[in-house]
Amino acid sequence: MKKLTISLSILAVVALGSCKKYLDVQPLDRVPADQLLLDPNGVKVLLANLYSRMPVEDFKYNPGQGFNYHRTTSQSNYVEPGFGTTYFTDEATLSQGSGVGPVGEGYWGYDGIRQTNQLLEQIPSVTTLTEAQKTALKGECRFIRAYMYFQMAKRYGGLPIIEKSLVYEPGTDNADLFIPRSTEKQTWDWILSELEEASKTMQPSYTAAEGPYRATKWAALALKSRAALFAASLAKYWSRAPLVGDAVTQKLVGGFTSSDADAYYQQCIDASTSVITNSGKALYRPTPANRAEAVTNYQTIFQNPTAADVEVIFKKGYVDGSTTFLQGHNNDLYYNPSQTNTGNIYFGRSSPTVELVDLYEDYTDNGVGASVPLVTRTDGNENDFVGDPRNVDVNKPFRQYDNTTDIFANKDARMHASIITPGSRWKNVTIVMQGGMIKQDGSKVVYTNDFALGKDGKTYWSFGASSNSGSSGYSGFFGIGGNSANNYPISGFSQKKFVQESVTVPAPYFSSTLDFIDMRLAEMYLNYAEAAVESGKGSTATAAQYINALRRRAGHTDNIPATLANVLKERRVELAFEYHRYWDLVRRREMHTKYVTARRTVLIPMIDLRPATPKYIFVRANNFYDEVAGGRTFLQRDYYRPIPGVATNKLVQNPEF
Numbered sequence: 001m002k003k004l005t006i007s008l009s010i011l012a013v014v015a016l017g018s019c020k021k022y023l024d025v026q027p028l029d030r031v032p033a034d035q036l037l038l039d040p041n042g043v044k045v046l047l048a049n050l051y052s053r054m055p056v057e058d059f060k061y062n063p064g065q066g067f068n069y070h071r072t073t074s075q076s077n078y079v080e081p082g083f084g085t086t087y088f089t090d091e092a093t094l095s096q097g098s099g100v101g102p103v104g105e106g107y108w109g110y111d112g113i114r115q116t117n118q119l120l121e122q123i124p125s126v127t128t129l130t131e132a133q134k135t136a137l138k139g140e141c142r143f144i145r146a147y148m149y150f151q152m153a154k155r156y157g158g159l160p161i162i163e164k165s166l167v168y169e170p171g172t173d174n175a176d177l178f179i180p181r182s183t184e185k186q187t188w189d190w191i192l193s194e195l196e197e198a199s200k201t202m203q204p205s206y207t208a209a210e211g212p213y214r215a216t217k218w219a220a221l222a223l224k225s226r227a228a229l230f231a232a233s234l235a236k237y238w239s240r241a242p243l244v245g246d247a248v249t250q251k252l253v254g255g256f257t258s259s260d261a262d263a264y265y266q267q268c269i270d271a272s273t274s275v276i277t278n279s280g281k282a283l284y285r286p287t288p289a290n291r292a293e294a295v296t297n298y299q300t301i302f303q304n305p306t307a308a309d310v311e312v313i314f315k316k317g318y319v320d321g322s323t324t325f326l327q328g329h330n331n332d333l334y335y336n337p338s339q340t341n342t343g344n345i346y347f348g349r350s351s352p353t354v355e356l357v358d359l360y361e362d363y364t365d366n367g368v369g370a371s372v373p374l375v376t377r378t379d380g381n382e383n384d385f386v387g388d389p390r391n392v393d394v395n396k397p398f399r400q401y402d403n404t405t406d407i408f409a410n411k412d413a414r415m416h417a418s419i420i421t422p423g424s425r426w427k428n429v430t431i432v433m434q435g436g437m438i439k440q441d442g443s444k445v446v447y448t449n450d451f452a453l454g455k456d457g458k459t460y461w462s463f464g465a466s467s468n469s470g471s472s473g474y475s476g477f478f479g480i481g482g483n484s485a486n487n488y489p490i491s492g493f494s495q496k497k498f499v500q501e502s503v504t505v506p507a508p509y510f511s512s513t514l515d516f517i518d519m520r521l522a523e524m525y526l527n528y529a530e531a532a533v534e535s536g537k538g539s540t541a542t543a544a545q546y547i548n549a550l551r552r553r554a555g556h557t558d559n560i561p562a563t564l565a566n567v568l569k570e571r572r573v574e575l576a577f578e579y580h581r582y583w584d585l586v587r588r589r590e591m592h593t594k595y596v597t598a599r600r601t602v603l604i605p606m607i608d609l610r611p612a613t614p615k616y617i618f619v620r621a622n623n624f625y626d627e628v629a630g631g632r633t634f635l636q637r638d639y640y641r642p643i644p645g646v647a648t649n650k651l652v653q654n655p656e657f
Contacts, residue, residue: 043126046119047137050144051213053112055151056316057084057579058516059329059498063103083349085582092352092495092577093600096486097625100595100632103582107155108644109148110162116145117165139201143220146194150227153191154583155641156654157253158184178650181643183251185260188231192267195224204279212306212317218279219314222519225271225527232264232531233587240589241636245655252652253640265535272528273538275313276546281521284308286553291363294413294555302417302498305515313519322508332503332512335495337420337475338487340427342506348475351491352419352577354603354620358382360412360573361556369551369560371569374407374603375399376618389604389621390446394438400615404434404605407618413554414573420494422476422605427501433476433492434464435604438617442610447480447624454609464607477604480624490624492603497577522550522574529567543567550574586639597631599623 055067061084062069087098120141123134152159160179168174182190199220206214235256247253275281284301288294301308305315321327334349341347358373373382378397386392401407404423408416420426422433436446437460440453445462454460465473476492479485500514525546532538543562547570551560560566572581585591599622608615626632642657643649 039128043119043123043129043137046115047140050112050116050119050141053109053115054144054147054316055107055109055112056516056518057151058316058518059084059318059331059512059514061085061579063088063105066105066107084579086350086577086579089581089585090353090355090594090600091581092350092356093491093623093625095349095351095489097490097623097629099629100591100598100600100634102634102638102641103155104641106641106644107151109152112148113145113162114165116141116148117163120145121165135201136203139198139217139220140215142194142198143202143215143223146191146198146220146227147223149187149191149194150223150230153184153187153227154230154586156643157247157640158182158187158251160651161187161190181250181252181651183255184234184253185251185255188227188234188264191227192224192231192264195220195227195271199224212309213315215314218275218281219519221271221275221279222313222524225268225275225524226519228264228268228271229527229531230583230587232261232268232534233589235261235264236534237587237589241592241639243637243640243655247640247652247654250652253654262535262537265531266537268527268531269535269538272524272531275524276521276528279313279521281313282310283521283549283553284311286549288413288553288555291413291555294553295416298414298554299417299496299501301520302517303500303502303514305517311521312517313521313524315518316516318513318515320513321510328510329512329514329516330509331498331514332500332507333509335499336503336507337426337431337489337494339429339431339472339475340504341487342504344507344509346487348487348489348494350495351489351602351623352493352495353491353623354493354601356572356576357408357411357415357419357421357493357603359569360415362410362412363556365556365558367558367560369558369566369569372411374618376407376603376620382620385599385601385620385622387599387622387627389435389619390444392444392446392619392621394442394444394606394608394617398608398617398619400608400611400617402613402615404616412556412573414576418495418497418576420496422492426496427504431494432464432474433489433494433605434462434474434607435477435492436606436619437462438606438608438610440609444606446604446606447477449478452609454614455612456614460607460609460614462607464605481628490602492605492618495577517578523580525550526567526571526574529562530564530571533562533564533567589639591634591639592636595632595634597633599626599631 060068063085083094085103086092087094088100120138123138149159158181161182162179166177199217202217202220204217238254238256243253285297288297301311305312318328333344334346336347338348359371362372376382376399378399408421420431424431436444437452438444440455448462450462451459463474463478475494476489478488480490528538529543529546532540532543540562547562547567548559550570585594602621602623604619604621606617606619608617637656640654643651643653646653
């Protein structure tokens with residue numbers, strides 16, 4: 001069967017494609033062995049099916065819909081992208097507005113776990129594989145299964161641990177099918193043990209022909225580092241958001257001790273150290289010659305992960321799905337500013353917050369490492385956020401700038417590589433994001449299309465360009481509060497990270513093929529550093545070395561100490577838009593205190609026509625949609641999601657559901 005000879009590297013990307021009928025096979029116990037299990041390539045097809053089921057929070061993940069999400073072909077007139085957890089945090093909001101609630105897709109991955117268990121049980125009988133190949137393959141399957149459990153444990157706490165296929169027996173009570181939940185600690189211990197054991201037998205590397213998207217032993221240890229840090233944070237901070245109920249009493253959620261935290265931090269340190277020391281991975285271009293080069297180097301990691309392979313530990317690939325099975329993604333469409341839109345009706349959907357932009361340092365490099373908020377005022381008050389900017393007092397002491405780019409000039413290279421700012425260049429176009437104007441008489445126009453004469457006799461527009469120019473003339477703030485606003489960032493910023501500047505031709509839906517980086521060495525540096533400073537284990541000197549290496553790659557020249565504040569700040573700026581922030585707030589139990597009728601924040605550039613030569617001011621304001629909603633709130637109970645199907649699976653429900 002010629003289709004069975006397709007390489008796993010392709011299958012792991014496609015997950016459907018020309019072998020769709022094999023990848024959509026029924027459970028393994030109903031697949032005739034002579035079709036797949038007697039052919040090593042058939043086994044690879046089954047393994048590729050498991051990879052396609054991995055719950056990677058990538059470009060196609062939708063927290064309200066699920067993993068690998070897309071509309072069906074019958075709904076192809078309305079395309080919806082992944083919209084990951086970034087928009088549930090203080091990193092960004094969708095341009096049409098989004099809430100800060102819990103992820104709600106209800107991932108309950110036991111169908112994938114069942115298929116993984118089935119393949120694990122069948123591997124010993126595959127006569128066409130060597131014993132060494134079987135051992136490595138089993139390790140790979142255990143990694144995939146542990147990944148599935150990890151994603152469930154983050155959401156539900158303690159889980160039923162099922163390590164073998166369960167068979168329904170008609171005419172019996174099938175009591176052995178009702179596996180109870182393990183405690184939360186037992187669940188995390190099992191995940192970490194599985195990843196450790198998997199790493200011992202998985203291959204350390206693969207050739208390009210074998211598959212650039214297959215998990216190596218270093219991916220298993222990187223996931224162990226991530227999972228151990230998550231468990232350690234829960235053990236240390238669970239009491240910040242205590243719950244009550246049967247699940248708590250039985251330790252299905254919570255039930256950790258301080259010694260548990262120490263043990264998990266140590267496992268994080270050990271796993272991180274193993275990857276950093278032994279994997280052969282290194283930071284991509286760690287010593288730039290100047291800041292401009294630092295911007296280019298960092299941007300390249302996320303626009304060309306293959307070029308930055310030296311740093312990438314595990315990634316997910318895609319093929320152009322504009323005509324076949326919708327297998328690509330929409331990042332290059334949805335997050336492209338309107339001025340460089342290639343003809344699609346969806347664009348400009350990401351609005352990074354000024355809270356994130358403020359977090360980045362400048363290049364004072366004084367050995368402190370503190371964030372440096374943008375300077376919008378002459379009185380130093382950068383905490384004055386207006387609720388409705390249409391009511392802003394334009395006579396407050398705003399600092400005036402000649403150009404919209406000046407306020408960002410000295411910011412960290414990672415900001416310039418991750419975020420499109422007003423006046424910056426993108427695809428050889430100067431991006432205009434302006435939300436209002438102050439006329440000569442002092443009257444203001446905010447969020448409304450208007451024009452006026454300056455004292456220089458020229459005509460100026462509230463959105464920065466003529467209304468006749470439409471989307472080709474400006475890229476922000478237009479139509480706020482209506483459907484037309486969906487395509488225009490409302491924060492003064494647009495996302496650059498994971499959007500390809502090289503894509504300048506029309507991009508059909510699901511045609512983006514940029515790889516998603518799930519794990520990279522920088523995360524291992526940060527995991528180690530956080531575990532070390534939180535626990536006093538490992539080496540704080542090594543932790544400082546790691547965070548300063550990341551800063552050196554960003555063009556900084558000083559060294560800062562490994563304090564918890566510095567480590568957490570570096571984590572936020574280094575990993576922005578990589579879908580870590582939501583879970584960092586969850587594992588550290590900070591989400592419910594951060595979001596109590598809270599508003600995310602925006603920066604509104606306005607042109608001031610009162611001076612002889614027009615100047616620009618920047619108004620700090622609350623996100624329009626958060627303000628309309630009365631703020632966003634995350635409830636304590638939402639750190640755990642409701643267990644599905646308790647009426648039939650007989651599991652103990654999580655608190656308050």
